Amino acid sequence: AQSVTQPDIHITVSEGASLELRCNYSYGATPYLFWYVQSPGQGLQLLLKYFSGDTLVQGIKGFEAEFKRSQSSFNLRKPSVHWSDAAEYFCAVGNFGNEKLTFGTGTRLTIIP
Amino acid sequence: NAGVMQNPRHLVRRRGQEARLRCSPMKGHSHVYWYRQLPEEGLKFMVYLQKENIIDESGMPKERFSAEFPKEGPSILRIQQVVRGDSAAYFCASSVSNSQETQYFGPGTRLLVL
Numbered sequence: 001a002q003s004v005t006q007p008d009i010h011i012t013v014s015e016g017a018s019l020e021l022r023c024n025y026s027y028g029a030t031p032y033l034f035w036y037v038q039s040p041g042q043g044l045q046l047l048l049k050y051f052s053g054d055t056l057v058q059g060i061k062g063f064e065a066e067f068k069r070s071q072s073s074f075n076l077r078k079p080s081v082h083w084s085d086a087a088e089y090f091c092a093v094g095n096f097g098n099e100k101l102t103f104g105t106g107t108r109l110t111i112i113p
Numbered sequence: 114n115a116g117v118m119q120n121p122r123h124l125v126r127r128r129g130q131e132a133r134l135r136c137s138p139m140k141g142h143s144h145v146y147w148y149r150q151l152p153e154e155g156l157k158f159m160v161y162l163q164k165e166n167i168i169d170e171s172g173m174p175k176e177r178f179s180a181e182f183p184k185e186g187p188s189i190l191r192i193q194q195v196v197r198g199d200s201a202a203y204f205c206a207s208s209v210s211n212s213q214e215t216q217y218f219g220p221g222t223r224l225l226v227l
Contacts, residue, residue: 036218
């Protein structure tokens with residue numbers, strides 16, 4: 001069964017600092033990987049996705065993520081965070097032939113001035 | 114170009130009542146997914162439907178929960194005889210076709226059972 005681990009429940013960073021959110025997955029074949037962001041009381045917005053090809057994927061709002069098969073990781077990065085990035089971030093995994101997504105428990109990001 | 118629409122956005126029910134949650138997928142999308150998010154947790158898959166067919170309901174509780182996606186109209190998630198443990202945010206997502214397509218999420222329905 002596929003699973004996703006987001007080891008950091010809560011991260012606090014200063015505005016303008018760099019950010020890395022960790023995501024590890026468990027799945028036998030090549031997974032489809034996603035990062036979604038959820039603002040309080042809102043739905044999920046897709047930041048970026050990896051299906052195949054280049055392992056470094058660019059997303060919206062200046063985010064990027066790198067797929068590392070050897071480490072079973074798909075960490076999300078941003079070089080300089082903005083106060084508007086404060087939200088909950090979810091990593092998810094899917095795979096061909098199994099349409100349901102499996103989500104991690106999320107990482108809450110707080111931005112301080 | 115409307116996104117996935119869900120209504121109501123907030124729903125309050127007393128124990129034992131029925132809850133009906135509606136989801137209209139994005140235009141051109143024929144696949145619908147329902148997920149549940151309990152407080153302080155990630156989303157958990159419930160059911161995957163195509164028009165008039167339930168494809169995967171492995172995440173649905175065995176009793177009281179049902180889902181449909183009729184030929185015409187929105188997808189409905191129905192919870193009978195609600196209990197306090199059903200209080201959660203229920204999200205619907207849609208995609209164009211199969212698993213290689215991105216799922217786009219609606220704003221969710223927050224269900225509160227008193």
